[in-house]
Amino acid sequence: MVRHPEPFECASMRLEGGGLACIRGGREVFTGLDFAVEGGEALLVTGRNGAGKSTLLRVIAGLVRLSGGKLALTGGEPDSTIGEQTHYLGHLDALKPSLTVGENLRFWTQYLGGTGAAEGAALAAVGLGSLADLPAAYLSAGQRRRLSLARLLAAKRPIWLLDEPTSALDREAQDMLAGLMRGHLAGGGIIAAATHGPVGLERTRELRLGSPA
Numbered sequence: 001m002v003r004h005p006e007p008f009e010c011a012s013m014r015l016e017g018g019g020l021a022c023i024r025g026g027r028e029v030f031t032g033l034d035f036a037v038e039g040g041e042a043l044l045v046t047g048r049n050g051a052g053k054s055t056l057l058r059v060i061a062g063l064v065r066l067s068g069g070k071l072a073l074t075g076g077e078p079d080s081t082i083g084e085q086t087h088y089l090g091h092l093d094a095l096k097p098s099l100t101v102g103e104n105l106r107f108w109t110q111y112l113g114g115t116g117a118a119e120g121a122a123l124a125a126v127g128l129g130s131l132a133d134l135p136a137a138y139l140s141a142g143q144r145r146r147l148s149l150a151r152l153l154a155a156k157r158p159i160w161l162l163d164e165p166t167s168a169l170d171r172e173a174q175d176m177l178a179g180l181m182r183g184h185l186a187g188g189g190i191i192a193a194a195t196h197g198p199v200g201l202e203r204t205r206e207l208r209l210g211s212p213a
Contacts, residue, residue, distance in 0.1 A: 013039035013075035013158060015060070015082070015190055021068035022055055029055045031068070035207045039075065039158075039188040042181065042201050046194075047209035053194035054090070056209070057161040060192065061088040076158060086159040087112075087152050091167070093144040097137035101128055104136050105150050114155025122153035126176065141168040149177060152184070160184060162193040174200060 016036035022029045030052040037043040045053045058064040060071065062083025073082045095104050105119050123129045126146040131139075139147065145168045152160055160181070166174050178200030181191055185201075193199055 013073065013188065013190060015071075015073050015159065015192075017060075017069060017071050019069035020056075020059065020066060020071070022052065022059060022064065023067040024055065024064070030209060033069070033207075033209070035205075037190055037192065037205060039190055040185050042185060042191040042193065042199075042204045044193055044195055044199065044204045044206045045209065046196070046206055051209035053209060054163050057088065057090075057163055057192060057194055060159070061086050061161050063088065073159075082159070085157055086161050087155075087157045088161045088163075089148055089152070089165060090163045093148045095136045095139075095144060095147060098135060100133050100135055101139070101147055102132035104147060105154055108151045109154040112151065112155035112157070118154045118156075119150075122150040123147075125153055125180065126150045127173070142170055142173055145169055146173060146176075149180065152180065158189050160189065160191045160193075162191065162195075162199075164195060165193055166195070166197070166199060 014036065018034055020033040021031040035043060045056055047053055055064055059066055060082060062081060071082055073085065076085050099107070101123065102119065105123060106116065109116060109119055120129065123132055126149050128143065128146055128150065136147065165177060169177060181199065181201060184191060
């Protein structure tokens with residue numbers, strides 16, 4: 001039986017944005033954007049390509065600056081920024097092909113402040129437990145995505161920002177991801193996912209962004 005990492009557990013949290021605006025390259029990506037999501041909830045960010053879904057996740061992660069408005073997190077670590085309390089999983093799987101599966105995960109675990117004790121359980125949870133010594137260059141697209149997902153488990157953070165998280169995943173892997181997300185939410189974590197379709201969660205909030213400017 002696969003032993004899963006312990007789910008994240010945190011006090012009551014709330015992430016909210018008020019009047020958010022973002023301008024990139026002289027183009028207004030979004031403006032006047034409001035949202036709120038509580039611990040134990042998932043926010044699905046939907047809309048057309050170019051509407052700003054990925055940009056919003058990067059704003060929350062602290063990778064893109066706001067042009068206006070304010071982000072606030074209550075119930076988190078007061079001495080850490082919001083970005084320092086998030087996992088951001090983007091379109092690209094940030095892996096080094098010459099390193100093994102286990103070495104890639106170990107790098108990210110240490111970089112994100114996790115401990116090595118959870119690495120084996122994280123790989124097993126995403127179905128890569130037997131591939132720890134395989135160079136990442138030999139992984140399929142779906143396996144690369146699974147390895148990226150393992151970071152969510154190996155280094156615990158309360159907010160998961162997932163950009164098209166089911167990309168390259170087959171049905172079995174999508175079900176696995178849905179189970180991991182349910183476990184995170186059950187522990188009081190927050191998920192914001194940019195997506196064009198369902199992610200396998202029963203109860204979600206939706207934030208629909210407008211047409212591209």
